[in-house]
Amino acid sequence: MKLKLIPLLLASATMLPGCFEDKTNDAEGIPPAPAVTKENAAAAVNGVYIGKTTLETLEKELAQRSQGQTLPKEQLLEELIQRELLIQQAKQKHLDKTPELVERLNTVKNSLLSQAAIQDYLKTNPITDEDVKKEYDSKMANLGAEYKARHILVKTEDEAKKLIAELEKGADFTALAKKHSIDPMGSEGGDLGWFTADRMVAPFSEAVVALENGKFTKQPVQTQFGWHVILREDSRALTPPPLEAVKEQIRSLLQREKVQAFIENLRKTAQVEILLPPAVEAKPEAEAKPAEEAAPAAAPAPAPAEEKPAK
Structure with a gap:
């Protein structure tokens, strides 16, 4: 059976860190991804193993993006095989060493790290059912x-x-x-x-x-x-909606507020130096130039309106 690429998954940033080997990991103290062996692989492409966990991650990601819809496992595996072929082609041409791609990979990695920091904070500082109920009661009391x-x-x-x-x-x-x-x-x-x-x-x-x-x-x-x-x-x-109907909305709101407070606290305790010059607001042309420069020196001043002859 002929299987086609899935463009949405091909562009998935979640899978990128596992596709290219990051040479900066050792220097930054970040351990490399666990090696994939034949025993825990789903396929091999020119001797490179594609891990079963990679396939599982792709399945979960697709389910989240498509609200529970899934694709056959063999179709997803074919996607990973074709992706690995493209990765190997890129490496043969040393595309992974170009400054542009290195910068993009760092951007993806930093984005994932920032999200990981947020998830870790929420994991250790969760919004409890009691927090949700308290917020619900407060909002509904002033409905x-x-x-x-x-x-x-x-x-x-x-x-x-x-x-x-x-x-x-x-x-x-x-x-x-x-x-x-x-x-x-x-x-x-x-x-x-x-x-x-x-x-x-x-x-x-x-x-x-x-x-x-x-x-x-x-x-x-x-x-x-x-x-x-x-x-x-x-x-x-006003009749308030049942708690069960809005509790997840309230939880999301409280999470956003908690994360915002967390980031603001990090900002307060950090040494931040803005190196860009301050933006200069453009002034109206009339204000930017002295009055005598606004018109050529030789131009005669117009006569006041009341001095104009009546027609």
Whole structure:
């Protein structure tokens, strides 16, 4: 059966450190990767063994990237065989000694090392279920309320005041909205449904929060859209989602915060010297040059506007 390369896996940075021998390991005190023997190999290419663990790593990586989807083991092994052939070809041409590739390999290695430092920190300083529950309780306690309201939007304050006067005489809010509101929801009687205060512009939301259920604004409320008359129909406390539904999101958030604090602490205790010159903000051309240099010396000054002859 003819098998094809898998481009996504071919470009996988995770596998790169095992593909090229890193000559700097001994100098940096980093032990070389364990030697692969025939007993723990999945295949051999021109005498070079491909380890079973390499195949397993590739399987796990693919499963993570494709959300659990897998490929036949023989197809993955063929990918590694073809990759090893390309590696051997690159080494024969000494491509692994070029400054560009050495720099890229160092970048990959440093990226993996930084990720390893983060994983090690989280392993020794894990986010516990108790931490997640505490954060959940804190967020849900301040969840706030949501409101159900209607409004009538008109162009002028006087129009809004006239509508308020009609409402005080007992006019039906929905009927007035359908007749006078210029808002698209006017045809629905100005019904805005349920919403949280942060979804509306500040003057509008502040007016809604200040009202009691069943009451309308006694003064018009101005926003950039016009003038509003608002009826707060109802309100209710927001129902928090179950802990089980959001615990992983909370855990991820706490992990990011913990890692950020960890890195900031490392920065504080390190000796960091910025060697690049500070960036210079470009000034407007008019400010960058003296006034006398902005125009040729011989150019006559324009006459003031008030001195120009009338046509």
